[in-house]
Amino acid sequence: xxxxxxxxxxxxxxxxxxxxxxxxxxxxxxxxMFWYRQFPKQSLMLMATSNEGxxxxxxxxxxxxxxxxxxxxxxxxxxxxxxxxxxxSSFYICSARxxxxxxxxxxxxxxxxxxxx
Amino acid sequence: xxKTTQPNxxxxxxxxxxxxxCNHSTISGTxxxxxxxxxxxxxxxxxxxxxxxxxxNRMASLAIAEDRKSSTLILHxxxxxxxxxxxxxxxxxxxxxxxxxxxxxxxxxxx
Numbered sequence: 001x002x003x004x005x006x007x008x009x010x011x012x013x014x015x016x017x018x019x020x021x022x023x024x025x026x027x028x029x030x031x032x033m034f035w036y037r038q039f040p041k042q043s044l045m046l047m048a049t050s051n052e053g054x055x056x057x058x059x060x061x062x063x064x065x066x067x068x069x070x071x072x073x074x075x076x077x078x079x080x081x082x083x084x085x086x087x088x089s090s091f092y093i094c095s096a097r098x099x100x101x102x103x104x105x106x107x108x109x110x111x112x113x114x115x116x117x
Numbered sequence: 118x119x120k121t122t123q124p125n126x127x128x129x130x131x132x133x134x135x136x137x138x139c140n141h142s143t144i145s146g147t148x149x150x151x152x153x154x155x156x157x158x159x160x161x162x163x164x165x166x167x168x169x170x171x172x173x174n175r176m177a178s179l180a181i182a183e184d185r186k187s188s189t190l191i192l193h194x195x196x197x198x199x200x201x202x203x204x205x206x207x208x209x210x211x212x213x214x215x216x217x218x219x220x221x222x223x224x225x226x227x228x
Contacts, residue, residue, distance in 0.1 A: 108160030
């Protein structure tokens with residue numbers, strides 16, 4: 001089956017620094033990738049939709065200058081949390097939609113746990 | 118997106134069937150019903166989806182009410198590995214494939 005990986009699986013960074021999270025579709029091409037954030041004991045919240053070769057579409061309330069998304073290829077999207085603060089500590093999850101596939105085929109990565117100290 | 122209502126939690130015993138309900142009274146004619154589940158500290162996993170007819174796959178069955186205002190995810194024989202949060206999501210056929218997650222149902226499976 002289709003596999004989505006994320007790197008790193010967990011990261012600790014100091015307040016004020018930036019951290020990049022990678023999302024890769026390992027065995028398929030993904031024209032669309034999605035980035036979610038999940039706080040403890042809460043549901044997933046969609047942050048942005050990332051389309052290959054174009055600018056990401058951010059959900060209302062998500063700061064595009066703080067959460068930089070780049071989708072440079074059909075198998076890689078990156079999320080950079082800039083000037084991270086403790087309140088950005090969360091579980092970040094990406095998903096990828098199979099290019100040309102049925103609309104239900106969306107595969108999720110294992111998530112990246114970010115802790116900002 | 119139309120909203121869904123699920124119980125916060127449910128319990129089941131191992132090897133028994135589990136019926137997870139979902140109400141979606143404001144569903145529109147173009148909304149697909151999707152179910153995903155999330156195991157602890159993992160990303161969600163696709164379970165099943167349907168539009169009008171009941172659906173079966175190797176993981177589960179999806180029973181959709183005739184008026185489509187409710188649906189039930191059926192796990193035929195629960196195992197300990199089925200313990201997860203189950204999300205019932207409506208996705209408009211015309212949307213950009215976005216999934217809007219609600220709070221879901223936390224399923225506990227007792228040995």
